[in-house]
Amino acid sequence: MTSTTTSENTILSVNNLNLVYKLDYYHQTLRDKFVKLVTSPIETLTSSKDSLHVLKNLSLDLKKGDRVGLMGVNGAGKTTLARCISGMLVPQSGEVKVNGIVRPIFSTNIGVIPELTGRENAFLLANLLYPDESKTELEVLIEDALDFSELDGFLDTPFLHYSKGMQTRLCLSIISAKACDLLILDEVFDGADEFFQKKITARVLKLIEESGAVLFISHSPDQIRQACNRVLVLNNSELVFDGSVESGIEAYQSMIR
Amino acid sequence: MTCGKPGPIIIEMNTLGHHYWKQIKVLTWAKMKSRYRKTMAGFLWVVMSPILLFVTQAFVFKKILKLEIPNYYLFLLGGLLPWIFITTTMDMCAPALYSSRDLLKAFKIPPFILVCSQILDNFINFLFAFFLVLIPFVVITGTEIGGLLFIPLALFNILLGTTGLVWLLAAMQVFLKDVQFIIPFVTGVLYFITPIFYPIEYVPQQFLWIVKINPFYGIIQPFRLCIYNFSLETFLPALGLGFCFSMCFVILSLIFWRVKRDDFYHYL
Numbered sequence: 001m002t003s004t005t006t007s008e009n010t011i012l013s014v015n016n017l018n019l020v021y022k023l024d025y026y027h028q029t030l031r032d033k034f035v036k037l038v039t040s041p042i043e044t045l046t047s048s049k050d051s052l053h054v055l056k057n058l059s060l061d062l063k064k065g066d067r068v069g070l071m072g073v074n075g076a077g078k079t080t081l082a083r084c085i086s087g088m089l090v091p092q093s094g095e096v097k098v099n100g101i102v103r104p105i106f107s108t109n110i111g112v113i114p115e116l117t118g119r120e121n122a123f124l125l126a127n128l129l130y131p132d133e134s135k136t137e138l139e140v141l142i143e144d145a146l147d148f149s150e151l152d153g154f155l156d157t158p159f160l161h162y163s164k165g166m167q168t169r170l171c172l173s174i175i176s177a178k179a180c181d182l183l184i185l186d187e188v189f190d191g192a193d194e195f196f197q198k199k200i201t202a203r204v205l206k207l208i209e210e211s212g213a214v215l216f217i218s219h220s221p222d223q224i225r226q227a228c229n230r231v232l233v234l235n236n237s238e239l240v241f242d243g244s245v246e247s248g249i250e251a252y253q254s255m256i257r
Numbered sequence: 258m259t260c261g262k263p264g265p266i267i268i269e270m271n272t273l274g275h276h277y278w279k280q281i282k283v284l285t286w287a288k289m290k291s292r293y294r295k296t297m298a299g300f301l302w303v304v305m306s307p308i309l310l311f312v313t314q315a316f317v318f319k320k321i322l323k324l325e326i327p328n329y330y331l332f333l334l335g336g337l338l339p340w341i342f343i344t345t346t347m348d349m350c351a352p353a354l355y356s357s358r359d360l361l362k363a364f365k366i367p368p369f370i371l372v373c374s375q376i377l378d379n380f381i382n383f384l385f386a387f388f389l390v391l392i393p394f395v396v397i398t399g400t401e402i403g404g405l406l407f408i409p410l411a412l413f414n415i416l417l418g419t420t421g422l423v424w425l426l427a428a429m430q431v432f433l434k435d436v437q438f439i440i441p442f443v444t445g446v447l448y449f450i451t452p453i454f455y456p457i458e459y460v461p462q463q464f465l466w467i468v469k470i471n472p473f474y475g476i477i478q479p480f481r482l483c484i485y486n487f488s489l490e491t492f493l494p495a496l497g498l499g500f501c502f503s504m505c506f507v508i509l510s511l512i513f514w515r516v517k518r519d520d521f522y523h524y525l
Binding site for chain 1: 272276277279280283284287288290291294359360362363364365366519520522523
């Protein structure tokens, strides 16, 4: 895989991406291997390793201003694609070219050191996500995010005692504090309550507008309508739709009917 | 002499290095705060633990087993404390990546900063414990320590070797879950075959080769020489050998990471 500069307006270019999960990633104990070898030696010795083709010949481009909703049923390959673009997973073939900084967010209820308080975790997370910010800029960013989270009195209690919703509030407030060239959001709204959902949606929408391009993974047509101007639909590891929001949502819904 | 402006790649590397260092510092501080937050004695426990172990061993080997080694307390201090630092760091860092898998999969964070911050946390504790024993000892007994100025070199060597070794173990743990169970067993055995609480002169000639190929001894010995029987003629070759062992760990860990990094997130 390569991750190099592309033409000025193109933020992301993916060409013929293929990713295969070998099933021995799921660990077998020596005992399991021994039992398999004894019970069916010929099959064990002759069979090739089981594998899952998770992304098949996938190609796409994201230009500046693209706010792309990525839809598909569970297991279609959405998160895997996002992880490939982020450089976390390396495909067997194909290439990913990114022009600028990618900031992928795959979970919103994770504490860096859960034993520390919410305020300290916010400080840590901000330092990990925005290392290029100066100390003063970070302080302002963190204070603003903490105010936004409205966790007030809970901020100085351990993060591990937070409910899932409170953890999501804190993480989302920090995550949504700064735009970047390519923002990847993987089902980030799950866990927040209805009141905070409305508030954070407005903030994330602002962030999405300020970012160069956005890949927004969601199962919610409403969120996709609000945030995106283009939809991609993945099915059985392949890209089956790339087009307008309404047609994309329709294509996705026809698959789950 | 004219100096050209650094190229873009060098600037990028410098910026990245600066970012990583900033993240490691912040994480180290946070780990130090979190480790004993709920305990009554807090940071004191971290420092007292190796000191208590040192006092106990010094008493047992000197007063009960009656090892006839001049200035035994200083001898033991120079070997035992770095040993505790290395083995504790191995124990704590080997599962560090795998146990942080949720965090590593949630955001794109360089994995090695998690391991480096844990190493630095342990290293600071080790330094505190070491100097907390050494300074009063030197003041009270009036012992002259010739190699004190060379301690930074020996410490750098220990830090380098430990970083290489634990990065290798932490990366291996992701692919092979047995690693964390093997470490206590191996360090338990190594403690007895590494001249930590006894001098190398006690090792019979036919077993000396075991000590010579033992990287732990190679890495710790220059540090001990700084505070015990220092002479430049013995220190420099020992430091050279220790540095070779440290670099072996660093190179091995880099090779392993290079070969396996594409599969890292699959196995995490």
